[in-house]
Amino acid sequence: MKRFLLLGLITCLLAYLPITGYAGAKEDYEEAYTLYLTAAASAAAYSGRIGELVNRYLEQDGWQIDHYVQSQGHTGARYLIAQKEGVPYYLAAIVGTENDRDIKTDLKCDKVYFAGSNEEECAVNASKKDIPDTEPKVHKGFNQFVQAGLTAVLRNPRQVSLSLPDLLLSDPTRKLYLTGHSLGGAAATLAGTRLLSAGVNPEQLKIITFGAPAVGNAAFAAKFDPNLHLVRIVNSGDVVPGVLQTLVGGYQQFGREIKWYPPDTVEDGHQLIGYIDSAIRNYYDKRRLAIADGIQLPIPPANKQINPGRVYIAQLDSNLPAALTEDFLYMQEALQDEYQQALPDHVTADTQADWREPASAAGCRWAIVSDVSAMRIKQEENNTYRITLTQTVYDVTTGTVATTATFSTATYNLTPLEAFIHTFKGMKAHLADQFAKTK
Template identity: 30%
Template sequence: MWWKRVIGLVMLVYFCLPGLVARAAEVGRADLYLATSLISMASYSDEMNILTRQWLQGIGWTFESQENINSIAEGRFYLASRELPDQTEMYILVFPGTERLKDAEVDLRLSRVYFAGNNPDAFQAAATEGGHSGADPLVHQGFNDYTRVALFQKKLPAFGDATAGEVIAGLLRENPKAVLYLTGHSLGGAVATLTAARLADMGVRPEQLQVVTFGAPAVGNHAFARAYEHKMNLTRVVIDGDPVKSVLQSLSGGFVQFGQRVTWEKNHNSERFAHDMVVYLDQALRNYQDTYPFEENPSAVLAGQAKQLDGGLYVPPVQFEVDDHIVADQPYMQRVMRRMLQMSYAPVVFAPAQQAGTFASWQALAEQAGCRYILLERLQAKRIREERYAFRLSLEEELYDSQGNLLTMQSVSATTHGLTPIEVAGYLQYRAAAQRDLYLH
């Protein structure tokens, strides 16, 4: 039954959260945006989102899920966690965006309800009160319903009939150095914001509530924004041209945004809707690569347990054959592919990016570096006929031993119908790993 999964989730929080220490100043912003965008992507249920979740699990993240379905909302969330290299834990509470019919009903429940109280019963009593003016904190009814159903409705007998939200709030109060990150895209970002506000009203300190949202609509009126802007650390990441971030202000009025706004420009070689989560992830990848030098190791929050090789892997520069429309993406694709290899194997030795050579020269350099394997890769990106900004990317690779013997070769491909070119490059590297791993020891 679903409530047993809730107990499992809350027990995980109960036994692990006390060891968590504040890390807001230690996790770089680019790292945080990339981690939260990946986890927001992984919170959806489509095939590619599930693959993202599986990849994150492969590098050390765990996901505990909770779902509570009733006639009001289908409230659900994941608690993502992992141990960082310094042996502290990082926790991210993530809510998916609109993907079900009931979610759309929640989005369209535009009435405003009173937002007050310091426990679930008081929250609901306030929401059913009438006669409140714009001078009081008012929030979107549907978003409030979803938040209540997800975290503040079902009582857990194993925890004295407390809700999951009450247990989390209690643990944060008992451990004032602990930090909870909350995130989500679109509807998920709205729910993350309201969840942080509820936890604040239950006595959780502002520095413990780090919220990062992607393309989230406003959740409340001016009075709500002023009452809660200092009760959490809210960062709103928006793509320039995304209409959803301001849709409630346009359709209904009386809703205002608050928190720190971070605006990213949409990549203009794509016709994808600016609100899509894949567009936000694409910009997070670009932002991360622009922030850190090419040679740096992967972020601590995304570093995986690399497979230790008996002899290193030598990787000459990837050969690119990229359509002119996306040639500007080539450096980002190259960096993503390199990062994926860094996170998967150790040691990995990369030839200088612009260094040309023959296979014989690669053999000599691999031997000089003490590497047992040589990986040659070629990435093609060709525009799909009669589609302006749709491309098929193909990754061809050959794996040799240092003596020049071919161990395996393969070709994998995918289109940009569901992802951006940069994301497809990373996805193909991930897909190719299954066959590659059979020969790397």
């Protein structure tokens, strides 16, 4: 699996609260938010610099994250459990395939008997032989991966270890979103069925997977399909969700499937960056429909805001090539969100008209004019671009340039939309420094 980078957009999208309004559009919008949040958590489960960066974004949004890892030399599920004050649910995300031992897990395709109300019973039943296929059976490697997750330990031993069964059983008002990408999604499905078998109320549990393979046979699917709230996100072109049915046989997917269509810049439909890109687009698509239906969207809470006085925010200007035209609308909306998060007293342009007259009429002290461009990196294989965001701040009273800055990110293991959004971090810091000098 290629390395990936989750984006500064997390701090922007995750700031939005549940909304009120008409049931259909409201539910679609809230589901889109949940799918983006769980895609982010799935990325945060991975180790190394990438996972640390994603975790930082989530922590900036107020999530307290506990990481559970395997001891030196041991394999098995690694995962995170996250909670946030005032949020009535936990997030748990299980890592996908990221090392050779995980690949060996994926290749253990024979099935074992799945039954039991606790880990000891599950282990004993999995060792039984000559169980007929009319009984629930699951992928041996996935089952071992989840079973070994029980021995995972906190990466930070100063924290208190959390047990999901105990947390949910002791507080029936709490819910859990359990998620993962690829192997992590398969493990999330199995972990969810174990929680149900342990007596957790099905209404407390929702499983959301991204590009996950099937977990068990038809009997397993029939047993848990009625009670397990499972949503499977599948990108067009991703072969992994169907690989066991095709190459091994005897496996069956279940739950509600949602099909997404990643942009042409995503060459491998199984990549997590493709799922994150799709989650971003889905979020904005559903938000646009909610607004069109007259639903009042929430006001994001203050988060490290900059207050230089009233600021006019011009619409983003595009200098993108034709191949990236579809990305521009999402770039524009994401950038507007970032500015609105950072600047408490702002006026947002609703047209591409020149900024001078409307900014002055609105009593603005400053105007921000931005444009995005992209350049192909010729020496690189595939469609690698350098995405550049140029930001110019004008003094409205004089019409002169106060500052200009350029931020860029290459699309190595990123989509163009994700690369554009990643530039926000530098942009926001630059704005804060610039406006601090004007005081």
